[in-house]
Amino acid sequence: xxxxxxxxxxxxxxxxxxxxxxxxxxxxxxxxxPNMGTLYPGLMRLEQRGLIAAEWGRTENNREARFYSIxxxxxxxxxxxxxxxxxxxxxxxxxxxxxx
Amino acid sequence: MNFMxxxxxxxxxxxxxxxxxxxxxSDRDLKRELEAHLVxxxxxxxxRGHSPREAARLARAQSGGLDQAMERLYDxxxxxxxGRFALDVKLGFRMLxxxxxLTLVAGxxxxxxxxxxxxxxxxxxxxxxxxxxxxxxxRIVAIQTWDAASxxxxxxxxxxxxxWRDSLASLxxxxxxxxxxxxxxxxxxxxxxxTVAEITASGFRLTRVNPLIGRSLVANDERVDAEPVIVIGYxxxxxxxxxxxxxxxxxxxxxxxxxxxxxxxxxxxxxPVNHRFxxxxxxxxxxxxxxAGPEDxxxxxxxxxxVALEAAEVELTSIGLSSSSVGERTxxxxxxxxxxxxxAFVGEGILLFPVIQFFLVLLLIPxxxxxxxxxxxxxxxxxxEFATRxxxxxxxxxxxxxxxxxxxxxxxxxxxxxxxxxxxLGWYLHGEIVRRGNSLPxxxxxxxxxxxxxxVGILALFAATVSGLLPAIQATGRQMQAGLRSFSSxxxxxxxxxxTCLVIIQIALCLAILxxxxxxxxxxxxxxxxxxxxxTEEFLTARxxxxxxxxxxxxxxxxxxxxxxxxxxxxxxxxxxxxxxEIREVATAAALPATDSARVGIxxxxxxxxxxxxxxxxxVDGAFFQLFDLPIMTGRRFSxxxxxxxxxxxxxxxxxxxxxxxxxxxxxxxxRYLEIRGERRSTAASDSELEYEIVGVVGDMDxxxxxxxxxxxxxxxxxxxxxxxxxxxxxxxxxxxRLREIAATxxxxxxxxxxxxxDDIYRQRALGNNLGAFAIVAACLSVIILSAAGIYxxxxxxxxxxxxxxxIRSALGAQPRHMLRGIFSKALRxxxxxxxxxxxxxxxxxxxxxxxxxxxxxxxxxxPAAAIFMSMVGLLAAAGPARRALRVQPTEALRDGT
Numbered sequence: 001x002x003x004x005x006x007x008x009x010x011x012x013x014x015x016x017x018x019x020x021x022x023x024x025x026x027x028x029x030x031x032x033x034p035n036m037g038t039l040y041p042g043l044m045r046l047e048q049r050g051l052i053a054a055e056w057g058r059t060e061n062n063r064e065a066r067f068y069s070i071x072x073x074x075x076x077x078x079x080x081x082x083x084x085x086x087x088x089x090x091x092x093x094x095x096x097x098x099x100x
Numbered sequence: 101m102n103f104m105x106x107x108x109x110x111x112x113x114x115x116x117x118x119x120x121x122x123x124x125x126s127d128r129d130l131k132r133e134l135e136a137h138l139v140x141x142x143x144x145x146x147x148r149g150h151s152p153r154e155a156a157r158l159a160r161a162q163s164g165g166l167d168q169a170m171e172r173l174y175d176x177x178x179x180x181x182x183g184r185f186a187l188d189v190k191l192g193f194r195m196l197x198x199x200x201x202l203t204l205v206a207g208x209x210x211x212x213x214x215x216x217x218x219x220x221x222x223x224x225x226x227x228x229x230x231x232x233x234x235x236x237x238x239r240i241v242a243i244q245t246w247d248a249a250s251x252x253x254x255x256x257x258x259x260x261x262x263x264w265r266d267s268l269a270s271l272x273x274x275x276x277x278x279x280x281x282x283x284x285x286x287x288x289x290x291x292x293x294x295t296v297a298e299i300t301a302s303g304f305r306l307t308r309v310n311p312l313i314g315r316s317l318v319a320n321d322e323r324v325d326a327e328p329v330i331v332i333g334y335x336x337x338x339x340x341x342x343x344x345x346x347x348x349x350x351x352x353x354x355x356x357x358x359x360x361x362x363x364x365x366x367x368x369x370x371x372p373v374n375h376r377f378x379x380x381x382x383x384x385x386x387x388x389x390x391x392a393g394p395e396d397x398x399x400x401x402x403x404x405x406x407v408a409l410e411a412a413e414v415e416l417t418s419i420g421l422s423s424s425s426v427g428e429r430t431x432x433x434x435x436x437x438x439x440x441x442x443x444a445f446v447g448e449g450i451l452l453f454p455v456i457q458f459f460l461v462l463l464l465i466p467x468x469x470x471x472x473x474x475x476x477x478x479x480x481x482x483x484x485e486f487a488t489r490x491x492x493x494x495x496x497x498x499x500x501x502x503x504x505x506x507x508x509x510x511x512x513x514x515x516x517x518x519x520x521x522x523x524x525l526g527w528y529l530h531g532e533i534v535r536r537g538n539s540l541p542x543x544x545x546x547x548x549x550x551x552x553x554x555x556v557g558i559l560a561l562f563a564a565t566v567s568g569l570l571p572a573i574q575a576t577g578r579q580m581q582a583g584l585r586s587f588s589s590x591x592x593x594x595x596x597x598x599x600t601c602l603v604i605i606q607i608a609l610c611l612a613i614l615x616x617x618x619x620x621x622x623x624x625x626x627x628x629x630x631x632x633x634x635x636t637e638e639f640l641t642a643r644x645x646x647x648x649x650x651x652x653x654x655x656x657x658x659x660x661x662x663x664x665x666x667x668x669x670x671x672x673x674x675x676x677x678x679x680x681x682e683i684r685e686v687a688t689a690a691a692l693p694a695t696d697s698a699r700v701g702i703x704x705x706x707x708x709x710x711x712x713x714x715x716x717x718x719x720v721d722g723a724f725f726q727l728f729d730l731p732i733m734t735g736r737r738f739s740x741x742x743x744x745x746x747x748x749x750x751x752x753x754x755x756x757x758x759x760x761x762x763x764x765x766x767x768x769x770x771x772r773y774l775e776i777r778g779e780r781r782s783t784a785a786s787d788s789e790l791e792y793e794i795v796g797v798v799g800d801m802d803x804x805x806x807x808x809x810x811x812x813x814x815x816x817x818x819x820x821x822x823x824x825x826x827x828x829x830x831x832x833x834x835x836x837x838r839l840r841e842i843a844a845t846x847x848x849x850x851x852x853x854x855x856x857x858x859d860d861i862y863r864q865r866a867l868g869n870n871l872g873a874f875a876i877v878a879a880c881l882s883v884i885i886l887s888a889a890g891i892y893x894x895x896x897x898x899x900x901x902x903x904x905x906x907x908i909r910s911a912l913g914a915q916p917r918h919m920l921r922g923i924f925s926k927a928l929r930x931x932x933x934x935x936x937x938x939x940x941x942x943x944x945x946x947x948x949x950x951x952x953x954x955x956x957x958x959x960x961x962x963x964p965a966a967a968i969f970m971s972m973v974g975l976l977a978a979a980g981p982a983r984r985a986l987r988v989q990p991t992e993a994l995r996d997g998t
Contacts, residue, residue, distance in 0.1 A: 017133065018140040021163075022340035035164030036134055041176040048115045048176075061143065076104070092693045 001042045002051075003085070006078040009052060009070040016057075016065035017043060025050065043068060052076050112869055113179075120186075130173050134166050141244065171275045185929075188502050191525035192509030202474050203891040206567065209467035210514035211521075212882040214559050216875065217460040218277075218515075218522035223455065226544045228446040233543055234371070235308040239410065240405040241271070242444030245421065246437040254434065256383035256678030256740070259422045261399055264436070267419050270412035271401035276381065277298030278374045278397045281645065284355040284377070284845075286340055296330075296354065297375035304331075304378075306402050307371045313337075314348045314363030321380035330359040333376035334367035354379065356848055370542030372398065373445070400441060413438050425701065442543055457555065464559060467882060468566035473891055476571035479996050488735050500572045507561070507568025515560035522556075523548050600930060607934025610880075611970045612941035615962040616951040617880045623957035624873035628866030632693075633803030634728065638827050639858035640835055641692050642769035644670065645821035645851045657674060669815030669847045672826075674723075682830040683838075687723040692823045692858065693802065694718035694809055700760060701772045708961045709901045715756060716807055717773075719814035725751075725829060728801055735767045742813040749813060751796040756808035766794050771810070806957060821851075825858070825948060832857060887970070888977040906985050916986050923985050927978035935967050942966070 008023050009015060015023070021039050024032045034042075046052045051074035057067045070078070118124065138159050145155035159273045160166070174180075196203045231238045243264055245254045255801035256276075265274040278300035284294045297303075299306040312334060321329050330352065332340075341347055350361050359379065370376070403412055417434050479486075486499050526546030534541055646666045670688065677686045722738055724730075733754065742749045750771070756768050770791040792812070800806065814822070828835045836855055909919060942963060951957060 016136070017768060018137045018138070020145075021137075022144070023923060033162065035162070036137055036169035036847075037164045037172040040134065040137075041172045044173060044176045045112065048112040050111050051108065059140065059859070063136065063143070064132075065140065066133045073104075073108070077108070080104070 002039065002046055003078065003081055004032075005039075005042060005046060005068075006051060006070055006081075009068055010078055014067045014069040015069050016059065018039060018065070020068070047075070050074075058066055101533075105945070107352070112302075116177065116179050117182070123177070126176070127170075130170060130177075131166070133171055134173075138163060138166070143434045145676050147533045170642040177329075177564050185505065189509055191502065193504040196513070199478060202478060202889070205885055206471040206474060207510055207514050207517075207765065208885060209471060209882045210464075210511055210563050210567075211517045213464045213467050214514050214518035214556055214563070215521045216879065217457075217464070217559050218518040218548075218552060219525055220460060220554045221555050222522045222526055222546055222548060223529075225549045225551055226546045228443055231543065232371075232441055236402075237543070238440070240306060241272075241401055241403060241409065241438050242441050243401065243436060243438050244398040244444060245418065245849045246435055248433050248435065254382065256397060256399055257422060260436065261385050263419055263422065264399065264401075264416065268401065268412070270404055270415045270416060272404050273302040274399065274401035275302035275306065275702035276385070276397060276399045277303055279373065279375070281590040281853060282377075283356075283848075283851065284340075287351070288805070292340075293851055294377055295375065296377045296379050297372055298379050299372060300381050303372060303400065306400065307369070309366065309369055309371075311363040312366040314361075316363050316365070317378060317380050322382055324383045326380070326382065328357055328359040328382075329362045329364060329380065330353075330354065331363040331378040332361055333365050333369060336376040337364045368542070372538075373402065373541045374539040399442065409438065409440070410737035428485060437727070442541070445713070446543060461559065461562060464563050465566065468563050470606055471507075471567035472571045474601055474750060475503075475979065476575055479571055479575040480504060483575075495618070496576050499576050500569070503572035503576070504564060504568045507572075508564040509566070511560040511564040515556045518559075519548060519553065519556055522552065565789065579672055603887070603930050604934045604937065607970055607974060608937035608941055610883050610887050611935060611938025611966055612881070612945055614880060614966040614970070615942055615959075616875050616945060616949075616956065618962055619874040619951040619959050621876045621880075622959060623805070623951065624869040624876070626957050627802065627862070628870055630804040632801065632805065632862055634801075636859040636862050637857055638829075639825055640828050640832055640839075641823055641825045641854075641856055641858055641861065642852050643731060643821050643854040644688070644824045645853075646671070646849050650765060663817035665817075666820060669850055670816060672846050673850070674721075676846070677826060677839065680835075680838060681833060682828055684823065684827040684829055685723060685727040686826040687727040688721045688819075688822050688824050689724055690719040690814065690822060691821050692825055692861065694807075700810070701991075702760065702769065714808075715760065716809045717812065718809060719812045719819055720815050721816075724811070724825075725798055727825060730798040730801060733797045733799060733946060734764070737796060739815045745814055746815060747813050748790070748792045749795040750792040751798055751811045752794055753798050753800050753807075753809045753811075755800050755806045757797055759806070759808050769794050804957075806952065826850075882972040884970075884973060888973045892977040892980060920982055920986065923982045924975075924978060927974065927982075930975035932973055936973055938970065939963065939967055 004024055008020050012023065017036075020043075021034050025036060035040055043052065043054070047054055047068075051071060052068050052072050054066050054068045057065060059065050087093055128155055138156070141159035141163055142155045145153055145158050150158060163169075196207075196847070232240050234240065243256075245256045245260065247254050261276060264271075269275060277297050279295050279297055282296045284292045299317065301317040301319045301322060310316075311331065314331075316331055317329070320326055323960065332347075337343060337347060341350070344350070347361055347364060351358050352361065353359070365378075403409065416438050419436070421436055423433060452720070489499060490496070530540065531547050623719070646662070674686045674688070677683050700715045720745065722740075725732070725737065730753075732751075738749065738751065740748075741747070752760075752766065757764065760771075761769070770793050772791045792810070798811070801809070824837075824839075826835070839855070840852055843852045906919060906923075946963075950956070
C-alpha cells in the first residue's frame, strides 16, 4: 500500500485521502478498495517517516480536506523501492517463463 | 536495513513516542479528516444518482466504520504497548495505595536495602572512582612503582621519575608533588601550621586552570637559585589576607624562609589533593625524592589526546624501572604502573569495590524473598480477577507483565527514595567533615554519580524480578491450570513448602543476627551518649613533629641523631609546659585515642584455637596514666628502664583482662601480635615473633566502650610524629597560644598542628558510630517487619483457604478454642522451628564473631529476650488472621463455597 500511495502522489501531485483511495480503485479496476482503517494509518505512517507531507486545504467543491504530497525523501524511497520491485518482478517473471 | 530506511524508522518511532505523550495529531483532527473522507465519498455517490441518505449510508459501508478507523489511527499515532505500560504503571500506583500495608512493609525493606547499596556505592565511587572535576579530568593519571609481591607502593627512584618524565610519549605534563607541613607567618603575625604542596610547574599546566590573580608556578621557579615563591588558594587569600587586591609581591615566611606570593588560584581549586598553598619543588629529583617515603611523593601526568590508558601502560612497561631500582627483584615483582589519578589515593582496596557491589546485590535477596511471599499471597488472592481477564483473552504474558510492573513501580519508588537518602547523606557527610575542620580530596564530594544511579536502577530491576516476576509466574502458572475452576471450587492454589521454609529461615535469620546487632548498635551509640567517662573537654591534644628534610614518617632507630634531637625537644617542651600554671599534666602517646589494632595471641595457646581477640595498641610515656587518672590495679607502672630501650614490658587495661583472659591472673603472662592493623608505630610491634610480658593492669580509659588495650613504653625520640596531650585548668585558647610560643622558642623546626580538644576527637568518632548504629537498626527493623509480614501473609492465606472448613466446623458447634489451636498450630510450628534454628545460629555467630570485637557492648539476657521477642512478633502477626477466622459466619462461608 505504501508504494501505491507514493506512486499515486508522485504521478498525480498533491491529493486528499479520498482521492488517493479513488485513484487506487480506478487503476485496479475495482480490485483494490482500501477502507479508511487501512488507508489513513498508512498515510500517517508515511508522514511519520517523512516520505509525505500533509496540510489542510479545500477541494474543487470547496470541501475541507487534508492534502498529501510526496517529499524529496519520499521520491528517493519510491525510486529505490521501484528498482527493487522491478528486479524482483523480472526474476519471478524469468522463473515463470522458464517453467512454461 | 539500509541507512535511509533506518533513519525513516527512527523518525517514525520518535514521533510515535512523542505522540504517546502529547497525542499529536489530536483526536479531533483525526476525526475531522475521516469525516471529510465520508463527505467526499457521499458526494461522489450522490453524483452517481444516489439519494443523500442512501449515499451517506453507502459511503459509511464502503469506507469502513469510523470508530474502527479511529482505533487503527490511535495505534499508528503512538506506541500502544507504551500506552499499556503507562496504564500498568498507573494501576501499579493504585495498587500501592490499595494495599498500603504491603506497600509500607515492602517499600521499607526495599528502601533500606537499596539505600545501603546507594550510600555505599556513592562513597566508594567518590573515593575510588572519582573523576577529577577538571578539563578532561578522566585523562589525568598517576604513576607508581609497584611491588607485586607485597601488593604495595614503593618509593619512586629519582632516575625512574626522570626517565618517565623525559621518555613517555603517551603522557604530557609529567610532574610530581609532595605534601609538607610548614609554619606560616604572615608579616610578623601569629604562626600557623599549614600543608604546602611542593609541586612541579607542570602540575598547573596539567590542570588547565588559570590563576585568578597573577601567575601559577613556572619552570624557572624550580631552579635551586630561584627566588622562593608561593601560590595561594582563594580561601587562603580571603581568610589570611582579607582578599587583599594588592596581594602579589607580598612576602610570607614558611619555616623561616621568605616566599613571595606570585598568584592566587580560583575558588575550589585544590589540585593535587586539597591544597591551598603551592610552592615549587626546587632542585633536581634526586634531591627532593630521596627525602620522601612512598606515601609522600606522587608522580602524575596527562594522557596525550587519542592515547588510551592501556597504551600508556604498555609504553610505561617497556620503559620500566632502572636496573638500580629493581635490584635483585624481578621486573615482574617490581614494576611501574599507571592508574587513574583518584585511584592512586585509595590503595588496593579499590579492587574490592566490585566484590562489595556484588554483596550489595546479594543483600537484596532476603528482603525480596519476603516481599515475594507477600506479593504471591496478594496475587493468588486476586485469582478471580485474573481468571476473568484470562477468559476474556488476556495472555499469561500480559498478566505477568502487569504484575511485574506493579512491583517495579514499588521498586522504582524505593530506588528514588534510596537515591535521595544517599544524596542527602552525602551532603551531610561532606558538610560534617568540612565543618569539623577536615578536608577531603577536591574530587570527593559524595554527590550521586551516573554509576550510582545506574547501579540503583539495576538493584530496582533485580528487586522487582525477585519480588514480582517470580511470584507472578508461579501464581499465574497455577492460575492457568486452575483456570475458571476457581469460580466453582474453593480448591485454589496453596502456599508450598518453599514459602514455609522461607518464613522459617526469615525468623531464624532475624534471631541469629538480632542479639549481635542490638549489642553492636548499643556499643556504637553508648559512647556517644555517655561520653568516655572523663572530662574530655579539659584535654587539649596536638600533633607534634619535627620538620626536617630527612624526616621519615616513622623514625628509623638507625638515625640516632634525629631521634636524639626529637627526644630532647620533646622532653624540653613537656618540662616547660608542666611549669605553666594553667596546665595540670602533660603526656605523649602514639595516638589519642589509640588507632592501631592487632589480633593478639596468648602464650601457650595456639592461634588456631578459638576466635582471636582484637585489641588496640598504643605507645605512651611515663605520665600518660597519671594524666588520665588511670589507677594501676595490679602490677607496676613502667619503670625508667622500660623507656631506655625497646622493652618487652606492656601494661594492659581492665577490659583486656576481662575479654582476653577472663581471669585476674595475668601478671607475667606473655602475649604476641598475630596481625597488626594501623600505622605500625614501632617496627618491633609488627614482628609476630616478639612476645611481650604483662607487668601491670590499669583501669579503662574509655569506661563506656570496653576496648581492650595494650600500652607499650614509648622510647623518647622513637615515635614521630606523636600526640601531645595536656590537661588544662583554664582557657584552652590561651593554652594553645602558649603551646605554640614555647614550641617556637625551643626549635624552629618543631611543628605543632592538628590542635584539638579530646572532646572534639570523641565527638567525631561518635558521628561515625551513630551512623553505623543507625544503619544496623534500620536493617534489623526492616528484617523484623518483613518476618512479621511474611507470617501475616502466610496466615492470612491459610485462613482464606480454610474459610469453608472453618464455617462447617463452626456450624457443627466446634469450640473457638479448638479452632484457634488448629489455625495457630501452623504458625506456631514455623515460629518454633525458626526460633530453634535461630538460637543455634546466634550462639554460633556470637562464639565465632563476638559483637564486642566490633565495638559492641554486652546486653545481659539478650539471647532469650530476642527469642521471646521474635516469638511474640511471629504470634502477633498470626493473631490478626486468626481473629478473622473466628469471625467467619458459617452461612456466609458455605454460601461462598458453593
